[in-house]
Amino acid sequence: MKSKKKIIVACGTGIATSTAVKSKIYDYLKEKGMNVEIDQCKISELKSQIENTKADLVVTTGPVGGNYNLPVVNGVSFLTGINEEKTLNEIISYLKT
Amino acid sequence: MKKTFIDLDLINLNLEAQDKIEAIKILSGKLYEKGKVKTSFFNAVLDREKKFPTGLKTKFISFALPHADSKHVNSAGVAVGLLKKPVKFKSMEDPDNNVNVKLIVLLAVKDKSKQVIVLQNLIKMMQNKITTQNILSSNDDKELLLLFQNNLFVKNNNY
Numbered sequence: 001m002k003s004k005k006k007i008i009v010a011c012g013t014g015i016a017t018s019t020a021v022k023s024k025i026y027d028y029l030k031e032k033g034m035n036v037e038i039d040q041c042k043i044s045e046l047k048s049q050i051e052n053t054k055a056d057l058v059v060t061t062g063p064v065g066g067n068y069n070l071p072v073v074n075g076v077s078f079l080t081g082i083n084e085e086k087t088l089n090e091i092i093s094y095l096k097t
Numbered sequence: 098m099k100k101t102f103i104d105l106d107l108i109n110l111n112l113e114a115q116d117k118i119e120a121i122k123i124l125s126g127k128l129y130e131k132g133k134v135k136t137s138f139f140n141a142v143l144d145r146e147k148k149f150p151t152g153l154k155t156k157f158i159s160f161a162l163p164h165a166d167s168k169h170v171n172s173a174g175v176a177v178g179l180l181k182k183p184v185k186f187k188s189m190e191d192p193d194n195n196v197n198v199k200l201i202v203l204l205a206v207k208d209k210s211k212q213v214i215v216l217q218n219l220i221k222m223m224q225n226k227i228t229t230q231n232i233l234s235s236n237d238d239k240e241l242l243l244l245f246q247n248n249l250f251v252k253n254n255n256y
Contacts, residue, residue: 013145013149013164013165013167014209015167015206015209017162019212019213020216020217020219023213062148062150062189062192063149076189077190078220079153079189080153080155080156080190080224081155081156081223082154082155082156
């Protein structure tokens with residue numbers, strides 16, 4: 001069986017917006033029957049977090065810069081409610097590959 | 098948590114400020130007076146705002162969620178400012194753009210695992226047409242306080 005997909009949600013301080021975005025993504029994916037593991041961190045810790053968790057995908061609420069060799073999705077739509085569905089589909093498409 | 102998290106002293110209807118720095122200073126001062134944050138909080142918030150701006154725009158309201166690392170926080174809470182005249186924040190979605198912010202919710206987060214529900218509910222409030230209308234048309238601090246108190250602590254608030 002394929003192992004659980006891993007997502008990292010990152011924001012500036014790793015406490016506020018990433019917390020709200022994390023729970024939204026988790027609930028949405030659960031509704032779609034997808035069980036994923038979601039970690040959260042500060043954007044400054046992103047590099048080491050990716051190495052430690054072997055994540056498949058990163059969702060951020062702020063500028064990350066750099067190249068991470070994995071898909072990085074802008075998750076601000078989960079905070080504004082505008083284009084949430086589009087972002088969610090983008091996340092799902094990356095998880096299915 | 099409900100009683101200490103937010104109270105009348107932390108609500109500022111008709112907040113007058115020249116810019117976001119002045120607005121954040123006033124609201125930080127309120128949290129400081131309550132003993133909720135350390136002296137370092139204000140500068141930490143400004144610093145974070147520069148690197149990771151928090152201006153957001155939903156369909157119904159333009160708001161900002163400034164905050165700082167929990168090491169600058171003593172106990173959890175929020176200070177709310179409804180501005181008389183909007184101030185500019187950089188956009189979280191695209192830091193090259195500005196958002197004319199009408200509502201500032203300055204967050205003091207101490208333990209994120211305990212504040213998940215509050216953070217979720219805050220985002221839900223900002224995406225709700227009626228709630229945002231009520232916020233923007235509040236007549237006094239008490240009315241504004243009640244809106245936050247009645248919405249922030251609801252469990253399984255599906256809309």
